Amino acid sequence: MDISSEQHSQHISRQFNQELEGLKTHLMAMGGLVEKQILDALTALLDGNGELAEEVRRFDHEVNEMQLQLDDECTHILARRQPAASDLRLVLAVIRAASDLERMGDEADKIARHALALMGGQHNDRGFVEIRRVGAMVRDMVRNALTAFARFDTKLALEVRRADTEVDNEYKSALRSLVTFMMEDPASISGVLDVLWVLRALERIGDHADNLAESVIYLVKGLDLRHTHLRDLDEKDLDDIG
Amino acid sequence: MDISSEQHSQHISRQFNQELEGLKTHLMAMGGLVEKQILDALTALLDGNGELAEEVRRFDHEVNEMQLQLDDECTHILARRQPAASDLRLVLAVIRAASDLERMGDEADKIARHALALMGGQHNDRGFVEIRRVGAMVRDMVRNALTAFARFDTKLALEVRRADTEVDNEYKSALRSLVTFMMEDPASISGVLDVLWVLRALERIGDHADNLAESVIYLVKGLDLRHTHLRDLDEKDLDDIG
Numbered sequence: 001m002d003i004s005s006e007q008h009s010q011h012i013s014r015q016f017n018q019e020l021e022g023l024k025t026h027l028m029a030m031g032g033l034v035e036k037q038i039l040d041a042l043t044a045l046l047d048g049n050g051e052l053a054e055e056v057r058r059f060d061h062e063v064n065e066m067q068l069q070l071d072d073e074c075t076h077i078l079a080r081r082q083p084a085a086s087d088l089r090l091v092l093a094v095i096r097a098a099s100d101l102e103r104m105g106d107e108a109d110k111i112a113r114h115a116l117a118l119m120g121g122q123h124n125d126r127g128f129v130e131i132r133r134v135g136a137m138v139r140d141m142v143r144n145a146l147t148a149f150a151r152f153d154t155k156l157a158l159e160v161r162r163a164d165t166e167v168d169n170e171y172k173s174a175l176r177s178l179v180t181f182m183m184e185d186p187a188s189i190s191g192v193l194d195v196l197w198v199l200r201a202l203e204r205i206g207d208h209a210d211n212l213a214e215s216v217i218y219l220v221k222g223l224d225l226r227h228t229h230l231r232d233l234d235e236k237d238l239d240d241i242g
Numbered sequence: 243m244d245i246s247s248e249q250h251s252q253h254i255s256r257q258f259n260q261e262l263e264g265l266k267t268h269l270m271a272m273g274g275l276v277e278k279q280i281l282d283a284l285t286a287l288l289d290g291n292g293e294l295a296e297e298v299r300r301f302d303h304e305v306n307e308m309q310l311q312l313d314d315e316c317t318h319i320l321a322r323r324q325p326a327a328s329d330l331r332l333v334l335a336v337i338r339a340a341s342d343l344e345r346m347g348d349e350a351d352k353i354a355r356h357a358l359a360l361m362g363g364q365h366n367d368r369g370f371v372e373i374r375r376v377g378a379m380v381r382d383m384v385r386n387a388l389t390a391f392a393r394f395d396t397k398l399a400l401e402v403r404r405a406d407t408e409v410d411n412e413y414k415s416a417l418r419s420l421v422t423f424m425m426e427d428p429a430s431i432s433g434v435l436d437v438l439w440v441l442r443a444l445e446r447i448g449d450h451a452d453n454l455a456e457s458v459i460y461l462v463k464g465l466d467l468r469h470t471h472l473r474d475l476d477e478k479d480l481d482d483i484g
Contacts, residue, residue, distance in 0.1 A: 068466055075334065082324035092317065095334075099341070179432055186428040190421055196435075200442075224310055 016081050023073055023094050024150065027101075030066040031146040034101045037063065037108035038142065038205060042135045045115035045198065046128055053119075056112035063105035070098040086219075093219040097149060100208040100215075104142065107201040107208075114194040114201075123191030126181060130174035131195065134202045137167050141209035148216045160213035167206040174199055258323050265315055265336050266392065269343075272308040273388040276343045279305065279350035280384065280447060284377045287357035287440065288370055295361075298354035305347035312340040328461075335461040339391060342450040342457075346384065349443040349450075356436040356443075365433030368423060372416035373437065376444045379409050383451035390458045402455035409448040416441055 037056055044053035074091050077083060083091055141163050148156040178196055182189050214226050279298055286295035316333050319325060325333055383405050390398040420438055424431050456468050 064468070068468065071466070075330065078320060078334075079326050079330055084321050088317065088321055092320075092337075095337070096341075099338075179435065182424070182431050183428045186425045189424050189428075189431070193421065193438075224313070226306070226310065 016083075016087075019073070019077055019081070020083075020087060020090060023070070023077070023090065026066070026070055026073065027094050027097055028146065028150055030063065030070065030098060030101050031142075031149075033059070033063055033066065034104050034108070035139070035142055035146070037105055038111075038135075038139060041108040041111035041115065042131070042139075044112060045118065046132060048115075048119050050116060050119050053112040053115045057109055060105055060109040063102060067098045067102040070094060086222075089219050089222065093149075093215045096215045097212055100211045104205045104208045107205045110201045111198050114198050118191060118194050121191050121194075123188070123194065126188065126192060127174070127178055127195035127199070130170070130177070131198055131202070134167060134170050134174065134199060137163065137170065138202045138206045138209065141167065141206055142212075145209040145212035145216070148213060149219075152216065152220045154217050154220050157213040157216040161210055164206050164210040167203060171199055171203040258325075258329075261315070261319055261323070262325075262329060262332060265312070265319070265332065268308070268312055268315065269336050269339055270388065270392055272305065272312065272340060272343050273384075273391075275301070275305055275308065276346050276350070277381070277384055277388070279347055280353075280377075280381060283350045283353035283357065284373070284381075286354060287360065288374060290357075290361050292358060292361050295354040295357045299351055302347055302351040305344060309340045309344040312336060328464075331461050331464060335391075335457045338457045339454055342453045346447045346450045349447045352443045353440050356440050360433060360436045363433050363436075365430070365436065368430065368434060369416070369420055369437035369441070372412070372419070373440055373444070376409060376412050376416065376441060379405065379412065380444045380448045380451065383409065383448055384454075387451040387454040387458070390455060391461075394458065394462045396459050396462050399455040399458040403452055406448050406452040409445060413441055413445040 037059060040052055041056045043049065044056060074095050077091055081087075141160050144156055144163075145160045147153065148160065175196065178192050178199075182192050211226070214224075218224050218226075279301060282294055283298045285291065286298060316337050319333055320330075323329075383402050386398050386405075387402045389395065390402065417438065420434050420441075424434050453468070456466075460466050460468075
């Protein structure tokens with residue numbers, strides 16, 4: 001290879017690396033917005049702040065835009081750069097992750113909608129303790145999943161996967177106590193159902209954070225862990241992953 | 243190009259076409275299984291058939307397997323064939339579609355789980371009329387979305403998108419009548435909640451069928467209609483798409 005064509009190919013590969021870095025940066029920006037949407041939706045609900053809930057609803061649009069842009073970037077990279085091996089895995093992991101983040105955004109929007117419904121009704125704060133608790137757990141999961149992605153940290157990704165089981169348990173126990181409450185006080189049903197939908201939305205955000213964590217493991221190790229339960233992996237597998 | 247290298251490149255391109263055809267065939271096979279899962283879950287619930295519900299739960303695993311295999315096929319094609327333009331769109335649309343089908347499968351599994359819960363309790367058939375109605379609409383959407391994908395039929399894809407609005411309306415009206423019923427008969431709450439979760443699962447299957455239809459439009463026209471409401475498109479746009 002003569003010097004000028006070597007320079008040319010170095011130039012190309014530097015550009016390519018910049019594009020891949022760009023993908024990660026834009027995914028993290030999208031993640032940051034989604035984290036804010038979840039926090040704002042929860043704050044709006046717990047503080048009865050209608051304006052904040054409306055703001056969350058307006059911003060859902062931005063989240064959607066960011067997904068479309070990320071998908072475009074990925075498609076262009078696939079078409080022009082024809083990445084292989086770990087670069088290809090990165091691009092596919094970003095497509096998956098952006099889809100999970102967009103769905104988390106949808107759930108934040110739902111929480112804001114139910115927050116507004118609750119403010120319009122006569123609901124007391126029954127179930128708010130549970131929302132606060134599950135909400136904090138789920139926000140931790142999302143933050144850790146994004147950090148794991150940024151740092152390619154599979155140990156942290158596995159922690160996210162473990163936390164999902166705890167969230168599911170909390171969610172089920174909250175559900176049971178709310179059903180009992182509705183039976184005792186039928187006039188509360190409509191409001192308590194809004195609380196139930198919010199808990200369900202949080203539980204789904206947790207599922208998507210779990211998916212994000214799986215994408216990190218796929219990305220770093222080339223292992224596809226979707227549909228694999230942690231209990232089906234033995235200690236050695238877990239060590240290998242971490 | 244001499245004759246043998248031309249034969250070689252024809253050979254490669256025939257293989258490549260076969261691989262792309264294989265993707266479509268396998269996606270349709272996965273779609274067929276998911277359709278069956280949805281039908282079986284609904285039948286199990288409406289007929290109180292516990293064995294059938296258990297079978298749906300066991301088969302969810304197969305749906306997951308099919309998604310992993312399709313994703314593998316797609317990754318290999320991207321890495322080895324480096325497809326461009328419409329071939330690249332096909333591969334990306336298959337990845338998206340397989341993810342939507344897998345989530346529909348999850349919802350069918352949830353319906354089967356709630357069917358078993360209902361059989362274990364003392365629920366009468368309150369809400370079953372609504373489940374039957376929404377279930378039939380949603381099954382039509384799934385079938386049409388799959389047909390639209392198989393035939394690259396954007397007109398049919400647009401019909402699916404329109405049907406989703408009807409499903410949402412039916413779902414909301416069913417929800418209201420069930421809330422009223424719970425208030426009148428608090429002893430029924432636990433069972434009626436199972437019915438509510440089933441309706442929510444059906445509504446989500448409809449959303450995923452809508453996504454599938456969007457993938458068809460992306461595939462055929464290169465237009466990304468996610469996050470675009472039909473009401474934001476004028477008649478001319480719709481003609482262009484159809």
